[in-house]
Every structure is written in structure tokens, then in C-alpha cells.
Amino acid sequence: MHNAEIARKFHELADLLEIQGANPFRVRAYRNAASIVEGSSRPLEDMVAEGEDLSAIKGIGNDLAGKIAELVETGNLPGLEALQKDMPAQLSELMRLDQLGPRRIRALNEELGVSSLKELKEVAEAGKIRKLAGFGARTESRILEEISKLSDRDHRTRLAEAEQVVGPLVAYLDKLDEISRIEVAGSYRRRKETVGDLDILVASENSKAVMERFTSHPEVAKVASKGKTRATVFLKSDLQVDLRVVKADSFGAALHYFTGSRAHNVAIRKMAGENGLKINEYGVYRGRKRIAGKTETEVFEQVNLPWIPPELRENKGEIEAAREGRLPDLVEESDIRGDLHMHTSATDGRNSLEEMVEAARRLGYEYIAITDHSRRLTMANGLDAKRLRQQIADIDKLNDELGDIRVLKGIEVDILEDGKLDLPDEVLNELDITVCSIHSRFELSEKQQTERVLRAMDNPRFNILGHPTGRLINTREAYQIDLEAIIEAAAERGCCLELNAQPSRLDLAGHYAGMLREAGVLGAVSTDAHATDHLRFMHLGVAQARRGWMEKKHLLNTRTLKQLQGILAR
């Protein structure tokens, strides 16, 4: 049983408990546990199997530890079955609808016998909901609207797409003279690989003018709510954008508050409480007196902490690290000396070798690697030994002409099903670098897939495992693979893992990057560019490295060319 499934069961139990009217803090404990499980870098199943004490995890007590063990061992979550006997399990599904929370769902169930989405739709269409106390015609029509949107709701927006929306939107708002500061907060600022919505924070003394400008933006399809200090809109792309206006004196407190994560905020507020302070989005208060709030640094100072980079604010140890003065010195995009994965028009890239090199040179890189596909990927016109040798000759010639950038001869070679690499060692030996990737047989079992990669790593020509999970955000799940075993093997063999910076991949995000770092395996942040424009995705990969607490020293392509060559030689 995967962590995600354990988390889903806990969420479901929390939903049903909440609808039933259980102690809200008990409900919170279950939700909190779900989020701990989701964020765990290790499968809880393994921890149970190894007899580890789950109650040692903060937020998991004796009761939950026992429930997790039973769930993992039997597939049953004690308590959930009992609840499901008393109430229809589909009720938790209704929680997915906006505007519908536990109280209303309970009312709908008790008054109208609603126990599923289908039944909800029927009573709404029959006009029965508007007659219930606390409901009205407005709510009824919104429920119908929500149901119709539900099917295409289930995806989050990729960070790169969000960036494309943010740029123009912020520029549009910033034209208003009344706005003194503007910042995008939320998971966007924490640089998560996907965002659920955008949270824009503005400092202004004239919130009315800001609200008017925001809600009348030409891309706004619908204004969901609009008050004096806060508004929510949906853009034509269906992306939700929340705007919050505060006075300049509160900007730092509000920025901290709206950057989150929620778990981080709760922890910080608790610390404030212990010091007799109260923190809200307007500032830090001692009694009724406001003592800080203009900058984020001020807010952190009040709880005796240095400023914490947003990428770390997940309440996964950053507060303790800050307190003990051991926050990491996170890698910056400017630390990157070269891009080690890109394609040319020889295979499925859009630009020629010369164009790719020129574009990389303009970015100021010291080196790059050309890594076209290998022969197995016929769809992409993959290179066989002969064509690869031609490219090697072309690159040698180019290197003779160029002074300021070194072009490494490489290949993105397929890892075949049996773990062999898709080109003979003789030709791989003529290269400076290999990126080894899986492009076929995604459906293999975890054991088979893992062994396939481990065998490939035994080849001393194996340098970097390309896009290690194979997931495509919102499109394709990661293949089943035991990354922990792979990372361990990489540490022994001197292999590296890629942090693929393609907007739809970003597949060593957050906790996997953390695993890499802890195991002492170097990450290679690479764009996998298929066109000169794609070289600019580097910052997305660097952001994921930062979310994994990585410093310059944890990455391969922050090294000098000489150091790099030493590592590639294994």
C-alpha cells in the first residue's frame, strides 16, 4: 500500500468524521496525519515491515501508529469501516465540491437523503435544496455549477504555466499608482512544481481601486467573491487567483502568512504564542500593540529566527534548522555552470547543434552536453553508432573553433528492458557523458523496473539517470520504481540522478531531491531542452533542488569543467 493510498483513507475518515460532527481537533489530527504520510519520503509500508516506531513521528501518536500498521497489514483502516456502516461512504466525495462543507452535507443527507453526487444533482435540479434552512436558490445553482466542473478540476497548474499568467497579471496591476508593493505568495512563491491557485498580495492604501482593477482584468472570466481587502476570481483558463490587499506596514506579515505553507504558519504562530505574541496577517502583536509586520524578516525576528527561504517553508525541519543556525545556503541559478541534457535537430530537437551551442553560450554557460536520443527511439530518429560518430566529429570541430564554451559529447541512451544500454560500449567510450533514460515498458513491476536500472548502472559508462520517475504532470503517473534502492546504488557507483527541469517533468521534486542529498548522490539539474528556448527552464529545476535543501555542492553541474570530467570518469 502506497503512502498516497494511506493518506487518502485518512482523508476519507476525516471527511466522514467531520460530517458526523466529531471533535474538530480529532478531525484535524487525521488530516494532519494524512499530510504527514503524503509528504513522507519513505514508504510507511516499509517502516512498518521493519518494525519502526511510527509514533516517533511528530503528529502520529500511539493510536494512529497502530491504525497505520493495521491498514498496511490488512488493508483495513479501523474506524473507517465502522463509519461507513453508519453513513454512505460517497458523502466524503461531496466534500470535493466548493461551497459544500461538512455541515451542509450533513443537512443535505438528513433532510433530503442525499448520499452521492448523483443524488445531489437530482435534488438540486428538482429545486429542493433552496427550501432547506440555511440554503437558498443561489447556493443551489452554485452546487449544480460545481458538479458540472468537477470532472476537469482534478489537476493543478504547472509552475511554468502559472509563471506565464503571473508576469502579465502583475504588470497589469503594477500600473496602478496606488499599489506600492506586489508579490505573488502561496505555493507559487514556495516554488512547488504545481500550484492549485495563485495568491497575489498587494500593499496599498486604496484597496477599492485595486479591487476594481483586479476584477476588471480582461482575462477574468468570473468574480467568485469581492470584498474590501480580498477577492477571488477565475481566469478564462480556469485558474483561480486570490488577491489580498493590506497596508504597507503589514506587508511582511501578510507575505509570510500567505506564502505558507499552512503547516509552517501554524508552527510559527505556535512559537509566537509561547512567547506571549500573536501573529496574524496584519502583524505581530503583544497584547493589542503591534510590534512588527512591515517585512518578513521582522516577523521572523520576533520568534528569534532568521529569515527562512520560502522553498523550505513546509514545516519539515526548517524551523529547527533556523533556530540552530544551520539553514542551508541554497543553490542559486547563477551557480549553474552548464546544462547537461539537450537535443538537436539530429533527433527530435528543433534547433541545430550550432544553434543550441550558441544559445547556451549566450546564457553564459562554461560547458554543455549534447545528448541526443539513441537508436531505439526510432520515433525520435535516434542516433545509431554511425550517426553518433558523425556528431562526435562535428562537436570536435566546433570545440576547436570555440574558445569560451566547451561542448561535451554525449547521448541520452535508452535503458533497454534487460538493463543494457542501447549502444555498444565502444562508441559510448568515445563520449564525455551519458544520460541514461527509460523510454519504454513503463508498465513493468517495481521490482523489474528497479532491477533494470540497477543493471544499467553497473555499466561504467552510466553517468546520469535521466528523468528518474518518468512522470508527466497531469498526464502520466511515475513508473513503479524503488528510487531509494537506486539512489543507494548510485552512491556506491558514482552515478548521478537528474533533476529534470522540463515544466511537465520536474520529477525529482522536493523530497526526492532531499533523499539524493542525504545519500550524498550528486544531482544534475538539466533542461532536457528540445529547442533553444527550453534552455530557460533551468530555474524550474533549480527551484526543485532548493526545495530539497540542496546547496551548490550537492549538484554536478555547479562544478568546474575539470571537476565535472573527473566525476564523469567514475
Next chain:
DNA sequence: GCCGTTTTCGGCCCGACTGTTTTCAGTCG
């Protein structure tokens, strides 16, 4: 249901907006 360097009981983050009210409950973030 969790947690504890004052606590094994009694707390648990808190403000904004909407819709349905006529002073507030429910929901959200």
C-alpha cells in the same frame, strides 16, 4: 487524536467573505 523543559488535562491559528440572516453560520485559505 496529539502533545507536554509550567501541563497526562486541556488546550489545539484565525480572519474574510458569502449567503442567508437580522446578528450569524458555514466555508475557505
